[in-house]
Amino acid sequence: MYRMAKIDRQLQREISLLLERRIKNNVAKNAIITGVNCSRDLETARVYFTTLDRSLRDPVLEALRAIKGAMRTMLGQVLTLRRVPALDFVIDASIDYGERIDGILDKLQAEARIERQ
Numbered sequence: 001m002y003r004m005a006k007i008d009r010q011l012q013r014e015i016s017l018l019l020e021r022r023i024k025n026n027v028a029k030n031a032i033i034t035g036v037n038c039s040r041d042l043e044t045a046r047v048y049f050t051t052l053d054r055s056l057r058d059p060v061l062e063a064l065r066a067i068k069g070a071m072r073t074m075l076g077q078v079l080t081l082r083r084v085p086a087l088d089f090v091i092d093a094s095i096d097y098g099e100r101i102d103g104i105l106d107k108l109q110a111e112a113r114i115e116r117q
Contacts, residue, residue, distance in 0.1 A: 004038060004040060007038050007042075007081070008035070008036045008037060008038050008045075009036075010079070011036040011038060011045055011047075011075070011079075011085075012033050012035060012036040012047075014075055014078055014079065015033050015036070015047060015071065015075070015087075016033045018071055018074050018075070019031060019033070022074060023067060023070075023071070025063050025066070025067055027056075027059050027060055027062075027063040028060060028063035028064050028066075028067055030051050030052070030053070030056050030060050031049040031050075031051060031060050031064055031089075032049060032050050032051060032052070033047060033048070033049050034048045034049060034050055034092045034094075034095070035047075035048040035092065036048070038085055039085065042081060042082075042083045042084075042085050043083075043085060043086065044085050044086045044087075044088055045085035045086070045087055045088065046088050046090050047064075047087050047088065047089050047090065048090050048091075048092035048094075049061075049064070049089060049090070049091065049092055050091065050092045050095050057091050061089055061091060064089040065089055068086075068087040068088075068089065071087060072084055072085075072086065072087055
């Protein structure tokens with residue numbers, strides 16, 4: 001379990017660095033890597049990302065999917081793993097979910113203040 005968490009963190013760090021330094025695709029550079037979940041057999045890795053601008057998420061997803069082969073090759077050059085997993089990019093919806101929960105809590109708090117008055 002600990003080994004997989006370590007591999008996930010290493011992949012997240014290296015993918016972020018590749019996007020920042022070596023990838024030339026400017027649309028893909030808008031991705032903020034929020035997490036990686038690699039399968040136990042190192043066959044695939046789900047790479048979760050978000051963007052600062054929500055309207056860019058779909059174009060960034062397409063750009064990341066277009067460069068995933070090149071990125072896997074670059075990862076093979078910097079990682080010490082026997083097998084570099086295939087990358088599967090996924091839009092991270094947890095931030096949206098958290099914002100929705102915050103909105104609901106704010107609304108409930110405002111209603112409670114009104115009732116106390």
